[in-house]
Every structure is written in C-alpha cells, then in structure tokens.
Amino acid sequence: MGEQNFLVNAVTNTVLNRRSFLKWNAALGGTAVLAKGGLSFGLEKSDKAAAQADEKIVWSACLVNCGSRCPLRLHVRDGEIVRVETDDTGDAEYGTHQLRCCVRGRSIRQRVYNPDRLKYPMKRVGKRGEGKFERISWEEAYDTIASELQRIIDEYGNEAVYINYATGALGGTVAKSWPPGSSPIARLMNCVGGYLNHYGTYSSAQMSTAMPYTYGSRSSNSIEDIINTKLVVMFGNNICETSMGGGGGKVFALQAMKEQSGAKFILFDPRYSETAVSVVDEWIPIRPGTDAALVAAMAYVMITEDLHDQEFLDEYCVGFDEDHMPEDVPAGLSYKSYVMGDGEDGMPKTPEWAAKITGVPAETIVRVAREIALTKPCFITQGLGPQRQANGEQNCRAIAMLPILTGNVGIHGGNTGVSEGGYGIRVMGFPTLDNPVKASISVFMWYEAILRGAEMTALADGVRGVDQLPAPIKFMWNYAGNTIVNQHSDSNATVKQLEDDSLCEMIVVIENHMTPSAKLADILLPDITNFEQNEITSGSAGNTGYAIALSQAIEPQFECRPIYEMCAEIAKRLGVEEEFTEGRTHDEWLEWVVEETRKNNPDFPDYETFREMGIYKVTNPGEPSVAYADFREDPEANPLSTPSGKIEIFSKDLYDIANTWEIPEGDVITGIPVYAATWEGYEDPLREKYPLQMIGHHYKARTHSSYHNVEWLRKAAPQEVWMNPLDAEERGLELGDMVHVYNDRGRLKLPVKVTPRIAPGVISVPQGAWYEPNKDGVDEGGCVNTLTALRPSPLAKANPQHTNLVQVEKA
C-alpha cells in the first residue's frame, strides 16, 4: 500500500494541471471537466462512422525524421482515410512484437486534411518573406523554375545551386528528401551538371565528424546488447521521446532489456526527460555543454584510484599516456597529462574542479566514476544533445573516453559511448547518378554560402572537395523541409538576409503545408503526402529489421503533384527528360528498387508479394551486434580505420587540423577531447546579462517541426518553456504565466512550466514550434531558433543549437 499511496493522493487531491487539455475544476472529489468549444468545424456527425460502406485497408507509414518509420494501416472509405491503425502482425513478445506507431503517426490525418495544406502552385508577389502569393498554373511554375535554373547555371555555374537540408520526407525511396544526394532533385541536377552538396545533419553533425577521429567510425553496440550488461550510463539520451514509436523500436527494446538484464540506468541530462521517467534509476542533472569536464574528473578518479584498464589502454589505444603518443608530437599532450594537470593548462581535473563547472556535486562524480569503473560490463551511451553544442565535438569524444578508460569497447554488454544501433534490412536506394560538382559545405553553412560563398575555403569554413567555393548560392531547392527558417539558427537574422533577393536569387519550396520556410519561397509547389502515392521504406526496431510497401490510400488532394513528376517535367524543359526518367514512372522505379534489393538479398519478397504483404520483418537471427568486436579480438589482424589502426584518444589528424586551419578566437580543436569553455556557455561573462543557459529538447508532440500544425498534439503537449522553481521564484513566475524569453537575437512569448524536472540556471524551449513573429517582432510561436546562434562549432562547422544564453521575464 505504501508504494501506491502517492498515486491515490494524486487522483484525489491534485490540481491536475500538468496537461492543459481542459480547464480543470480544482475542487476535491468528483468534478467534471469543462470542455469549451467554439463553432462547429464541419459535420456535426455521426451516423456515418457506424455505416459499413466499402472500406479498404492499405499499408502505409509515417516517414518523418524521428528515426522510426512506423507502419500505419489506413482504413479508407469513400476516398477518405477514416481510421489510422498500426502494425497488427506479430505479438507482444520482444523480437516478434508489433511495431506500434506513436501519438504522432496516429494523428496523420490532421496533416493530410489540414487547413494549412498547399493546394496549387504559387509564385511570390511583393517582397520575399511577406508571405504574399498568387496562384499560377503548373506549366508556368515548371517554365519559371527551368528557365531560372538554366540562367543561374549559365551565369554562376552549378556550384551556385544548392539542395537544402530537408527531412520531412526522408523515409521514402523515390519521394525522398534526404540525404540530398538521394532525392529526385539530385537526380535532376545531376542530369544538368550537378549541384552544391552538403555533409552532416542538423541532428548529428558534430558526432559524425568527430567520432571517426577516435574510432574510425561512429559505430555502437546494438540496443539489445543491454541484455548483457549490468549498468547503463546515458548522456543526454532521450529515446523514449525522440523516437518513441514502435518503428524505432528503442523504447520497447529498452524496457524489455531493462527487465531482462536487471541493469541499473543512470542518466546525465539537464532535464528529467521522459526517458528519465520511464527507465532511469538515477537522474544526475548536469549543465549543458560541460560533459567533457565531468568525464575528465571521472577519469581523474579512475586514474588516481587505479580503477582504469591500463592493459586495454596500452594494447588498443593511442594517446592515453605519454608512453603511447604518436611521434613528432610535443610532450604533455596525452589524455592522462591533461587529466592529472601535467598538460598545457597545469590544472588537475579534480572532482571539485568539475563540480564548479558541471553543477554535479564532487561526491557524486567520485561515486559514479567508481561505479562505472567497477561494474563490468558497463553500457555507456549518449544521445545527440551533448554534441549539438559549441563544443559538441569535444563532448561526444569525451563521453567515449569512459568506455575506453574502462575497457568496455568491443565486448558484449559494453559499448563505445556512441548512441546505440539496431538491426536492419538493406533496401536499395533510388539511383541519382553522379554529381559532377565535387564541392560540398557543412549542412549548417548554407546561410554563409549565400552571403560570401566565393570566399569560403576548406581551411576557414570546412568546405570539402575543393579549396575554395567558386560561387555563392544563388538557387536553393527546398523539398519537404523547414530548415530555411524554423530549424536553422537565428530565425530573425536568417529571414532578414533571405529577404534580399539579390543574394539568393531563387528559392523553390516544395511542401505540404504553409510552413515558416514556405513563406520565403519564390515558387511554392504543393507536394502530395506519402499517403497519396505508393512508396517503400525500411527501418530498424531494435532487433527487428523491416521494410514497408506503402500503398496509395487516397487521390492526390487539390492540385498537389508528386515530386517525381515535378522533377520529370522540369527535366523535360531542360532537355534531359529521357536521362532523368530512363523511361520509368515513379512506381516502375519502386519495382526496380525491389528487383535490385533482391539481387543482394534473395529472401526479400518480389514486388507484387511485398505490396500484398505490406510489411516485411526480419528478426536478428544472431547475437546482438558488438562494435569493433573483431578489433578487440585481434587488433593486429582487424585494425580500426583510424590512421594508427587503434583507438585514437589522441588524434594526430585533429592535432594537425588545429595547426593548419584558420580557427576563430575562442574555438578549440585538440588531439584529445578536452573541456572547452565556449561563447554562451556556463563560464561566459555574458551570463551577467543573460544568466540562463537555454537548450531545446525534442518534444513528443512533434518530430522537429513536423506535426506542429496538429491540434490534438498541441493540446496534449503544449508549447511551454521549462524552468526550475528556483529560477521562477527569483523572477516572481508561477506555472502557466506568460513570459518573454530573450537575448540579443530575439524574443519569444510563451507560457512557463515551472518544474523541478530541469536544472536550476537552465531552461528548455521544446524545439520545432513554428516561428510566428508578431508585428513587434516577438515570436509568439515559441520557436527556439529565434534565440539560437549562427556561429558554427569548431570542427564540424555545425549547428550549436543547445548553446545559448538568455533571460526570462514576465510578459
């Protein structure tokens, strides 16, 4: 009874105001909820729902960018999707379980049948960004795009044409928005001389750039390997919210593995996330951007107490101590020297030192360091939050130091410190031909490339493939993405720059909805949703790989058309139609994809069977995968793909980069992962003016900015800024008060959620809400990127969107 009393109390005595679904009556005992409604939207209802008319059920999927590709089964009647269900194959046992979609996939009809749906092609009238458009014909739209594209290629070269990062349709195969090189737009561009590519993602750029310097790749053990561990230590990892559907499989796997292994879970995170609520035994709040300091102090404890795995470090690693450094490097640059205070800064990284920076008490650092070192095996993992920082490359490499120091790499129940993987089925991609343009920029640098493209270089700006860009970006494709404004940084500055149409001369947006990014289009094309055509997707759900044959559920809405048709029509106008289509339709390409897949995987069903099945699942027949297991077994025979073939705690490549790149004042690139205090970090003197660190967590109501315009989800999880009671009290704020969150870049207006679920001195504005400036320039949509900075991180030149200083006051 004792355990349950708190729940009982909650139901009788609580003001149930966590969720503002409804206006609650706070009186004790039985009280109803008062539902206030407005005018009727449409049909009053409801005899129709019970009628048994002709109804068909088609397989489909949710293809947004959460990492899952959850199966949906759509009930279609009279040309309308009347019901959304999910996977009904399999059972409740982990391994053969149903891949059930989450609340977002459940709500897809509000994306399909949305008042924001774009209905016909439009062109901008008036100033760019004003949001004034005029309806045009498809013919005019194609003609305009083709002639502008040709003009810009002739005038500036193909390097001036950019395909922007866009992940609203990344789960498709032909209708695929990311990576840019896999989209039909890439195929179109490659038929006419190519385009400027990008590397990295807004999700994981720092990690995918930095981690290979340590391991040669960013591999990890699969999540199901938690079954073999005793202790799980997570850094900023919130999979119970970011990819919470069954198609990602991680939540179900995490719970099953926790139950079966009995492992303890520890989480370092500034926020008590849904993952903390669901699976974590101990939450240790930490200040954003300070992970590397915490790790250094834990290393200090391990080294001084001789708890580290010296044999592993000697045999498998480079750079732990001065005896294992590359040649031609000065003394004092090893990790041990850094930790013990024998390095350049002379500062021992004691728990007391780290406590001041991280906010984690010194005794906690000592206790957890011992626990990690003495519990074998230990599964250490990180989400993508710690790396999305101004010092993100350092943070993610630092976190990987814990499994390295304790010899947990390459074994069952251990991990690499990198976010966990899963088992998948390989499905062939849509072929997009070769891009003749070799230049590429960091995903985050397109804004700079519009402004000063021809000045951008490899050494100063991370340009790859060429030493210097030949031209600025003059033409931008934006298919199924909201990263022109909403998901890029500093929305106000970005909009202001784009308003000048002498810089980027043409922006083509292909979208389902009138998003903040769509408002900046010159030509705006209405795309069909993936429920209005056939498609193929594949994904990984823990130990289960799957592929889904999406079948068209409904006719294209309004005048919307598929992306493949748009590209083919533009190809026709540029004289490359035959090259683009090779005589195939969208659906014939899907058949081709399945045929090609079957060449490598004869078990994969043929096209007709696949379409009939809807979903094809394969459970991992073997053991959970272990990253670098063969290297661990025999490092001589199976070296890593690092230059030394070993784990590079000290990377000579990074050391050389630090000595050759033009690195701005304050940016830190080092051979070993160190704690680097950054601009707008905890130690920045700017905190006197803007005392709060701001992060932007992923929110269950949205996948990035997808699903923002779904009314049910906005009710279930309202946009609000999370703040600790200490900070709220200081400002005289109470739960639900409207506040302004601001810094020099902009100002938001939204309600405050006062909660001990976030560390004092830190606030979080859930990322992805749509930018909606009022006439005074105050963003009433609550888009976190109104406040984030355009300055890239040092090595990956990527988005540091969790590094921000702000102030909050009552609105």
Place this chain on the structure above:
Amino acid sequence: MSRAKYYVMIIDLQACTGCDTCSVACKQENNLPEDVWWTRVITVSANGEANNGHAYPDVRLDYLPLGCQHCAEGPCVDVCPTAATYRHPEFGFVMQDPSLCIGCRYCTIVCPFTGVRVYAQDQPRYALPFPTGDNAIVHRAQTVEKCTFCAHRLAQGLEPACVVACPTRARTFGDLNDPDSAVAELLRTRAHFQLLPEKGTEPSVYYLT
C-alpha cells in the same frame, strides 16, 4: 454483481512512457470533439502532488493514464435521473448515453475520481472535417461524456482502441472471470493496486507497479 464477463483494464506503470498515444487513439475512435478527452495521461510525483511538488533534484515521477474506472459498485449509475448513466446489460461496466443526458452532473459529483468525466459545455467542434472511428455516439452540448471501454468495439470482438494503440503495450484488457486470461495472470503475478480502494467502489481498472 455477477457478470457474463468481468472486463478489466490493467495498466502497467512501468511500461507507460507518457506519450499520450492512448489519449489520441481514444479521440479518433470515439470522434471526440475538440477539448473532449475520455482518457488522458497525468503526471504525478512521489509525494502525491502535481509535478511541481517535489524537491529538485530528487525528482521521482510517474505517468498515470486516467479515464473512467468502471467501478463495479460505482454510485454514478444509481444517482442518474434519466438512465443516461447505466450498466452495460451484458458486461456490467458503466456506460454513458449523451442522448439521454440532461447535464445535471450528479454522476460527476458522486464520482470519487477527479476529471474522468467531461462536461461538454458548448457545441461540438472538430479538428477534422469528417467523423472518425466507429462509435456512433452523437456528441451534444451540455452533456456529460466518458469512457465506455469501447463497448462498440467489444461487440465486434475487438479490444478497446487505447489497448491496441499503446506502443509499449502498457495496457491489457480482458475477462477476469477467465482464470486463464492475460489479465488474471497479471493480477496473480504482478504487484498492483486500484485507485481509492477505501471508497468501496471496486474499480475495474488496475495499475501494475
């Protein structure tokens, strides 16, 4: 009362991640108007207050999916003057018919649980321009609504919408009269509780701890 089948809902609080998929699945199954929710997930902290009550950093929270508890001895049925609140003739759980409801809210007042019923004050307004789901109920202004254990789905041999929707399979539904059922097995093998047992209403919703 004796019943042909004794349907119960079991919710595993270890599995619930607070994602609200059940809430939305219910909404679409029953074509619920805007601002009307028959099931929700509330956040409760270890000392029984709203989540602001517990001291940082010792935060211990749980999610509690909450809807009508379908009490075997609930007083709501007895007090309804129009028989809008009634027991399912076959299975005995608590039904609510808005077409008979006069909005007096006696049922709500005698219910020991806060917020499991909704009083729909205004004309229904919908997020979608057409009805969804299979529940033929007609929503009306100034009536009380609540969870019906998806009786219309049970009649088709289907489980309630929230049960089949849950991504982590936190919810299990079945017949407690059947000793071989999954629900009987769970109550035999897992620690569990009902809300407010001291009120003597014998809820049909059990929570696994």
